[in-house]
Amino acid sequence: MxxxxxxxxxxxxxxxxxxxxxxxxxxxxxxxxxxxxxxLSMTWILIIIFGFAFLQAALQLLMFMHVTENSTKxxxxxxxxxxxxxFAAFVxxxxxxxxxxVMTAGHAKHDKNQHAPKTxxxxxxxxxxxxxxxEHGSHE
Amino acid sequence: MKWDExxxxxxxxxxxxxxxxxxxxxxILFYLTKYKKxxxxxxxxxTTVDHKKLGIMYIVxxxxxxxxxxxxxxxxxxxxxxxxxKFLDSxxxxxIFTTHGTIMIIFMAMPFLIGLIxxxxxxxxxxxxxxxxxxxxVSFWTFFIGAMLFNISFVIGGSPSAGWTSxxxxxxxxxxxxxxQNYYLLGLQIAGIGTLLTGINFLVTILKMRAPGMTLFxxxxxxxxxxxxxxxxxxxxxxxxxxxxxxxxDRLFGSHFFTLQGAGMDxxxxxxxxxxxxxxxxxxxxxxxxxxxxxxxxFSRKTLFGYKAMIWSMLLIAGYSFLVWVHHFFTMGxxxxxxxxxxxxxxxxxxxTGVKIFNWLFTMYRGKIQFTTPMLWSLxxxxxxxxxxxxxxxxxxxxxxxxxHNTYFLVSHxxxxxxxxxxxxxxxxxxxxxxKMFGYKLNERIGKWVFWVFTIGFNVCFFPQYFLGLDGMPRxxxxxxxxxxxxxxxxxxxxxxxxxxxxxxxxxxxxYYSFRYAxxxxxxxxxxxxxxxxxxxxxxxxxYNFAKIPEVTGLDHFWRQKQAGKVEKLKAxxxxxxxxxxxxxxxxxxxxxxxxxxFGMVFDWMWMAIAGMIGVFATLIYRSFEYNDGxxxxxxxxxxxxxxxK
Numbered sequence: 001m002x003x004x005x006x007x008x009x010x011x012x013x014x015x016x017x018x019x020x021x022x023x024x025x026x027x028x029x030x031x032x033x034x035x036x037x038x039x040l041s042m043t044w045i046l047i048i049i050f051g052f053a054f055l056q057a058a059l060q061l062l063m064f065m066h067v068t069e070n071s072t073k074x075x076x077x078x079x080x081x082x083x084x085x086x087f088a089a090f091v092x093x094x095x096x097x098x099x100x101x102v103m104t105a106g107h108a109k110h111d112k113n114q115h116a117p118k119t120x121x122x123x124x125x126x127x128x129x130x131x132x133x134x135e136h137g138s139h140e
Numbered sequence: 141m142k143w144d145e146x147x148x149x150x151x152x153x154x155x156x157x158x159x160x161x162x163x164x165x166x167x168i169l170f171y172l173t174k175y176k177k178x179x180x181x182x183x184x185x186x187t188t189v190d191h192k193k194l195g196i197m198y199i200v201x202x203x204x205x206x207x208x209x210x211x212x213x214x215x216x217x218x219x220x221x222x223x224x225x226k227f228l229d230s231x232x233x234x235x236i237f238t239t240h241g242t243i244m245i246i247f248m249a250m251p252f253l254i255g256l257i258x259x260x261x262x263x264x265x266x267x268x269x270x271x272x273x274x275x276x277x278v279s280f281w282t283f284f285i286g287a288m289l290f291n292i293s294f295v296i297g298g299s300p301s302a303g304w305t306s307x308x309x310x311x312x313x314x315x316x317x318x319x320x321q322n323y324y325l326l327g328l329q330i331a332g333i334g335t336l337l338t339g340i341n342f343l344v345t346i347l348k349m350r351a352p353g354m355t356l357f358x359x360x361x362x363x364x365x366x367x368x369x370x371x372x373x374x375x376x377x378x379x380x381x382x383x384x385x386x387x388x389x390d391r392l393f394g395s396h397f398f399t400l401q402g403a404g405m406d407x408x409x410x411x412x413x414x415x416x417x418x419x420x421x422x423x424x425x426x427x428x429x430x431x432x433x434x435x436x437x438x439f440s441r442k443t444l445f446g447y448k449a450m451i452w453s454m455l456l457i458a459g460y461s462f463l464v465w466v467h468h469f470f471t472m473g474x475x476x477x478x479x480x481x482x483x484x485x486x487x488x489x490x491x492x493t494g495v496k497i498f499n500w501l502f503t504m505y506r507g508k509i510q511f512t513t514p515m516l517w518s519l520x521x522x523x524x525x526x527x528x529x530x531x532x533x534x535x536x537x538x539x540x541x542x543x544x545h546n547t548y549f550l551v552s553h554x555x556x557x558x559x560x561x562x563x564x565x566x567x568x569x570x571x572x573x574x575x576k577m578f579g580y581k582l583n584e585r586i587g588k589w590v591f592w593v594f595t596i597g598f599n600v601c602f603f604p605q606y607f608l609g610l611d612g613m614p615r616x617x618x619x620x621x622x623x624x625x626x627x628x629x630x631x632x633x634x635x636x637x638x639x640x641x642x643x644x645x646x647x648x649x650x651x652y653y654s655f656r657y658a659x660x661x662x663x664x665x666x667x668x669x670x671x672x673x674x675x676x677x678x679x680x681x682x683x684y685n686f687a688k689i690p691e692v693t694g695l696d697h698f699w700r701q702k703q704a705g706k707v708e709k710l711k712a713x714x715x716x717x718x719x720x721x722x723x724x725x726x727x728x729x730x731x732x733x734x735x736x737x738x739f740g741m742v743f744d745w746m747w748m749a750i751a752g753m754i755g756v757f758a759t760l761i762y763r764s765f766e767y768n769d770g771x772x773x774x775x776x777x778x779x780x781x782x783x784x785x786k
Contacts, residue, residue, distance in 0.1 A: 080347060084371075087459075091375045094462050099411050102466055106475035 020063025027056045148298055151232065158295055187723040189273035190683055191258045194280045196577055198255025199570065201284055205248040208291065210644060212240035217601075217637035220630050223622045233618035234301035235320070239294065241304030245424070246328060247287040249558070252566040253427040254283075254338055257366045260573055261342060263673035263681060264360045266351025266690045271344040273721040274763075279334040279341065281731030286331025289738045293323035297742065300324040303616065305413055306387070308398035308406040313391050319742045325388045326738040332381055333734075339373030342366060351672070353692035357451075360671040360695075361437075361444055365430025368454045369423050372461060376419035383412035392744055407472055414465040422461040424558070426454060428565030429496055432518045435572055436500050438669055439515040440507025443696055446499040453492030460489040470538045471545045479538035486536035493529060497522060512667070513587035517568035520595045521560055528556025531606065546616075549609025552602045559598055567594075567647070575666035579679040580658040586650040590643050597639025604629040604636075670699035677710065682781050684718045684773055710782060718773040726766075730759040 031049045034040070040048070061067040067085075148154050172178050185193060215236050219228040228236065262270055270276050293299045297319035302311035311321050346367045350359070359367075387409065389395040396402030398409040437444040444450065466474065466482035500522060509515065531553040535544050544550055567590075575581050613626050620626050661679035668674075672690060673681075675698045687710055694700065701707050737752025 087371070088375065090459070091462055095379065095415055098465075099408070099415070102411055102474050102478055103405060103408060105478045106473050 016063055020059055023059055023063075024056055027052050027059070146296060148295055154295060161295065182725070183723070186728050187277075187725045189269070189277050189721050189723055191262050191270050191273065191276060192577065192681070192683075194276055195255045195258030195260075197280055198251045198258060198283070199577075201287065202248050202252035202255060202566070205243050205251070205287060206644070209240050209243040209248055210641060212236045212243070214637055214641050216240065217634040219618060220620075221634040222631065223624070223627045224619050228618060230618045231301060234303075234616070235294070235299035237616055238300045238303050238306075238324075239290075242290065242300070242324060242328070243287075244558075245304065245420070246331060247283075247290065249424045249562045249566070250335060251283055251287075252570075253369075253424060253562070254279075254335070256431070256566070256569045256573060257342060257369075257427060259577055260569075260673055261363050261366050262345065262349070263576070263676070263685060264363045264671050265346060265349060265354060266672050266686060266692065267345065267349040268685045268689075268718065269721060270341050271349055272341050274724055274727065275337050275341050277724065277727035278730065279337040281727045282334035282337070282734060283331045285731040285735045285738075286327045286329070286334065289330060289735055289742070290323055290327030293320060293327075297323065305410070305417070307413075308387070308390075308404075308409040309400050311387065311409075312399055319744075322388075322391060322742040322744075325384050325391070326741050329381065329384045329388070330731075330734050330738050332377055332384070335373060336377045336381070339370045339377065343370040343374065346370070351690050351692050354697075357448070358692055358695050358697070361433035361447070361450060362427070362430035362671075364451055365426045365433070365454060368458050369426045372419045372423050372426070372458050375462070376416050376423065379412055380416040380420075383409065383416065386412075388741070392741065407469075410469050410472065411465075414468040415462075417468065418465040419461045421557075422457055424562045426457065428521075428562050429454070431565045431569040431572070432500065432521055433503075434671065435514045435518045435568055436503050437696075438572075438667055439510045439512055439518075440504045441510075442503055442507040443670075444499070445502035445505075446495075447695065449495055450499055453495045456492040457489060460485060460492070464489055467536055467538075467541070470541045483536055483538040487533055490529060490533055490536075497526065497529075513582070513584055513591060514568040514572040514667075516588065516591045517564045517571070520591065521564040521568070524556060524560030524564070524595070524598070528553055528560055532557065544609060546614055547609035548605040548613045548615055551615045552605035552609060555602045555605075559602075567591075572667065573673075574654075575661045575679055576664075576673060577680070578655075580654060580660050581666060582650050582654045583658060586646060586653060590647045590650060593646065594640055594643035597636045597641075597643055599636065601633050601636025601640060604633045608633070668702075670696040672698055674698055675701075675707070677782065684720055684778070687718075687778050687782050688714045712779055715775050715778050715782075717775055718778060719770055720773055721770040722768050724768075726759050726763055730756055733759060 031052045034048050034052075035045055038045070147158075172181060185197065188194065215228065216233065219225050219233060258270075258276070262268070300306070300311075300316070300320040300323055302316050302321055302324075306321065306324055309315055311324075346359070346363060386395070386397040390397055390399055390404070396404040398404050398406050400406060433444055433450065463485045464482060466472075466478060467486045470479050470482070500518075531549070535541055535550060535553055571582050571587060608626055608629050611624075611626060611629075613620065613624070620630075664676035664678055664681070665674040666679065672692070675690060676682075676686065690697070690708075698707075733752050733755030735752070737749050737756060740746065740748025740750075740752055
């Protein structure tokens, strides 16, 4: 049933989607290249690929997800849209910051102590665990 | 790989299963051919995009999976009935508790609820189908194929045995070699596509396709609970998709996301799993709450008490459901601060849930209660679910959890919330909406037997497990010693388990009995209902649901119309041509290609996986170039359908 209205909305070649698709692939490959082929330090690699990740998320919202479309019909739809975007942001923050916090506050520290000789390992979760070691140390 | 490794060999029970599977297949093929049902099967079911038929197929699959998961449970209870039993060996026991958990959550509870949502929600909002009927068929078939892929594991290749949580490193190639764990990853991944699509589909349906006049705050409570559930699905399932994909990479392509070597973080799997897994708990309980709200309101002859409070508490639950996941692994060792924070959020989520319980009680207060079977299940739910909820708050205290963790106390707790919540709701909802699906009620007298045998059996089975847990019996052990003293309570628990099995058989008998003997409904309003699904003139709505889309003026619209004696009669001049979606066989074919791809990945046969994926993409491309805008049902046909059925 919805297909009828959808068919009326799209005219011509979907350039927007194609550009979005190509740019997404380019950004992904570029991130891969930065991580695998450059000699930058871990911190810089992380900063750059995080930057790419945000760029790509924005790109997808613009090119595929109709984020700029505003509904002329009702205010309800736009209120629901805003609610959904805010909830999405909330969930994304909880997942990322929550996971980093949970994984570094305690557990990763044990990991680090046990496998201290493996230098490669602890580079990876270096930042977070040092930060927390103070408060956790007293407890043990 | 040799053939004797491909098929599971050596266990007489598996051979028995092999034989029964082959016999069933032959029987089905014979029946379809002899009675020339192939075309009927294809036209009416395999290619359908009708939400009611898809819903029925979801429910039938879920009941089959309930049987499979239930047999797993009874095998486990048999093994544990006496100390040091030799019925199952440890590997077999591990496989069975893994498949029991996975099947009950992913392939029983969710499809059962989604099936009822499919049947009921479009009718409740006065729509003729869902927003994306074709996508709905894709949802069902990917779920079904995912379930089948997971289920064949026990005869081909071997079942997963790392628990339904599949913690790393136990689920790694080193500790779980062979295809078993791959079945888990691929089966869930494919079924997960279907769930995610359902989430999007019903969110759009509920927001966009409500009948004129039905504002958000006039929607029936079951529709509201479905809406909130869909939002949780959309935000929670991508986490599972990513986590499963990462573990698949670890197992098949040698990456190190969750492995012990190569800087992998094994506990990150547990973290991601429960980031999805806790919202999942609310995905299977919120629709249940919605159903109980409808049923309690209908059979108390009263409008639901605290309608808005119910909605706000569901929205709060949806938000909180993403903030409590660490309570599943308090013992992981994440410092006191982390545990305290998640302890508090977990206890806080009990508040909106408590609000809902009181709202149901106040709905019944001074109502004219009718003790029909759906109402009995709802009352049973309130009592038993509260026991599960209270023990949940006990488990929420991180310090105390170190004592309860991984014991039968926990096992009992989550069975009290999942069975008394979700399973009771599935039964209640099935019985309540049965006349809408099949045109007759299930027999009430037999139905009450099912309720009492099941509920008593459930308590006999799980109540002793609280004490076993407090006595220190750990979960997921295949046997225990005589000296532990756990024997008698385990025996009691097993007896209860078999009572639940008997209740299931009586339920199936009731379906047969009612099919043969039940009085056929002559109106669409089997229970003197309140919401729009009961307003269709015929017991089973025609494929277009409503000849004329109703105009809604408030909550419980249909009930108030009946009270005022103003139920509209359909007039021929009101009927306009009805736009309906066309059937399509593509979703079924696409899902079959997913099966090929999944099976190839399970055995690491990349040629097969690639061939399957090419098939999937081919069907996607085919669909992109298909210009089918559906068809119109003529006024004459509508008039004829409505008259014939009157």
